[in-house]
Amino acid sequence: MSTAGWIDYTDVRELRGPLLVVSGVTGVGWDEYVLVKLDSGARRHGIVLEVDGDLAVVQVLEGTAGLDPSSTQVAFSGRPLHVPVGEGWLGRVCNGRGEPLDGGPPVTGRRLAPVSGYPLNPTLRDPPAEPVLTGVSAIDGLTTLVRGQKLPVFSLAGLPHLALAGQIAAQATAGGEPFSVVFAGMGLTHADAAFIRDVLEERSAAGELVLLLNTADDPVIERILTPRLALTVAEHLGFSGGRHVLVVLTDMTSYAEALREVSAARGEIPARRAYPGYLYSDLASLYERCGRVKGQEGSVTVLPVLTMPGGDITHPVPDLTGYITEGQIVFSPEMHARAAYPPVDALSSLSRLMRHGAGPHRTRDDHLAVSGQLLAALSRARQVRELADLIGMGALSQTDRHYLELDDAYVREFVDQRPDETRHLDDTLERAWRVLLRLPRRELAMLPGELLDAHETGPAGERRAE
Structure with missing residues (x-):
């Protein structure tokens, strides 16, 4: 890196953790890129954090460990780090x-x-x-x-x-x-x-x-x-x-x-x-x-x-x-x-x-409807699970039991996948359909009737409850 036109200063006033304070500077600006030259010939890099009068606070990217203030030179580039x-x-x-x-x-x-x-x-x-x-x-x-x-x-x-x-x-x-x-x-x-x-x-x-x-x-x-x-x-x-x-x-x-x-x-x-x-x-x-x-x-x-x-x-x-x-x-x-x-x-x-980013002409026509219905069903399933903790499983209705079944299927069949497994969006949405079809049709009010008709007899329609 060429350093022509850079201005060198040697009056290092203080080392404060990762920071270096230089005094006697003029024309130095905030966010300016800095080279810190050690007596051994090694170089470190820094950025101006603050300028107050003739004092400049420089954050040294490699840290200040091993620096000797009496033999350290600081060169200012006149522009931000590029x-x-x-x-x-x-x-x-x-x-x-x-x-x-x-x-x-x-x-x-x-x-x-x-x-x-x-x-x-x-x-x-x-x-x-x-x-x-x-x-x-x-x-x-x-x-x-x-x-x-x-x-x-x-x-x-x-x-x-x-x-x-x-x-x-x-x-x-x-x-x-x-x-x-x-x-x-x-x-x-x-x-x-x-x-x-x-x-x-x-x-x-x-x-x-x-x-x-x-x-x-x-x-x-x-x-x-x-x-x-x-x-x-x-x-x-x-x-x-x-x-x-x-x-x-x-x-x-x-x-x-x-x-x-x-x-x-x-x-x-x-x-x-x-x-x-x-x-x-x-x-x-x-x-x-x-x-x-x-x-x-x-x-x-x-x-x-x-x-x-x-x-x-x-x-x-x-x-x-x-x-x-x-x-x-x-x-x-x-x-x-x-x-x-x-x-x-x-x-x-x-x-x-x-x-x-989802829906017709972007992913699949049924994407938004399926996601909305699945989230609504999961919300109801959470309420049912809390209710079961209070009154016991035996007091739940058959529909409530379907929601608990849906919740288990959601975790097992929809969410869970291997860390190296790539699922195509069609696979993801068909899994969502298989989870949703564990509910009675009357519970799927957010899905259009034509979509339900198509999936009841399609590959996702494994079972129709009630």
């Missing part, structure tokens, strides 16, 4: 700073783009439309992911959210149109990073994947850069390259904790649960980089995965994420206890844009 963008990222495995982990050369591109991204004029946005099919019945059937949508996964520690993130990244498609996946892992253990590399090996070899892995022992500052780098790469592939790009970000709780650690090092006044007061706007600056642009073929869809500390959905990270995004996929310990994978709680999950 990275090369283009199809050269496809098929590559890199760390959270974009440095290769696969033994290949550094990633190059025809042009550079700032990792902070370019603001997108709201008037140029097209509303999300058309589905991204994940091959997972619980998502495709009931909470369909739409191109250009931001749909988070809310999980708990110990539940298989990483397995689901890897499965979606490995098998998602856009109906035969050019499609790519950018997977950004933050705060992963080395075992989890190895698992993700194995799961996504085939897609990476096909040149359809960009894999960025930040492990738990990497510098905490790198964790803040990783999702921004992933979205910068995705924006170019989608908006300039005409691809439909799915960005999987896991775990956003690790990202938020890194943000909290840096905020504490800066001495900022904490807000809720010690997170910085700007956590909402910071998360929004990431999530809002997805979408579709008028006149362009591609799209960027974001699937953030986060864990809820203590299972608390009102925790700042899931709470603020829910305000910004368009629905949520919620994991349930009860579903996990029933040995269902993925353990998605359908009644707590929602895709607010599902009607823009």
Whole structure:
């Protein structure tokens, strides 16, 4: 990297955790890219977090361990951090700073783009439309992911959210149109990073994947850069390259904790649960980089995965994420206890844009009706199960027993699938029909009569109760 025109300073005033304070600076701006030069000749990289008079606070991406303030030089580039963008990222495995982990050369591109991204004029946005099919019945059937949508996964520690993130990244498609996946892992253990590399090996070899892995022992500052780098790469592939790009970000709780650690090092006044007061706007600056642009073929869809500390959905990270995004996929310990994978709680999950990506001319004509009826039946089944706990099974009506049968069939036949199993949407919807047809016809009031007539005698019509 050429450093011509860079300005060097040697007056390092203080080292504070991952931060470095330089005095005597002039003309330095916020978010400026920095090179930190050690006396040994080694170099580290940083970004300006704050400028106050002649003082600049720099976050060092590799950390400040081993730095000697008296012999350290800091060079300011005069512009924000830029990275090369283009199809050269496809098929590559890199760390959270974009440095290769696969033994290949550094990633190059025809042009550079700032990792902070370019603001997108709201008037140029097209509303999300058309589905991204994940091959997972619980998502495709009931909470369909739409191109250009931001749909988070809310999980708990110990539940298989990483397995689901890897499965979606490995098998998602856009109906035969050019499609790519950018997977950004933050705060992963080395075992989890190895698992993700194995799961996504085939897609990476096909040149359809960009894999960025930040492990738990990497510098905490790198964790803040990783999702921004992933979205910068995705924006170019989608908006300039005409691809439909799915960005999987896991775990956003690790990202938020890194943000909290840096905020504490800066001495900022904490807000809720010690997170910085700007956590909402910071998360929004990431999530809002997805979408579709008028006149362009591609799209960027974001699937953030986060864990809820203590299972608390009102925790700042899931709470603020829910305000910004368009629905949520919620994991349930009860579903996990029933040995269902993925353990998605359908009644707590929602895709607010599902009607823009499912139904006639998009998926299947009966998709929305079937999903609505199945959710209504599951809600009634939950009420019946609670009633059975109070009065006993013997006091239930025959119809109530059918609802309990439907609930068991839903878990066993519809939700549960192997982590390496890809289900076609037609298979998913036929499974939904087989579950629903365990109810008497009078209970299926949300389904048109002609659809019921067709499925009573079709492959899904195994039994008609009463």
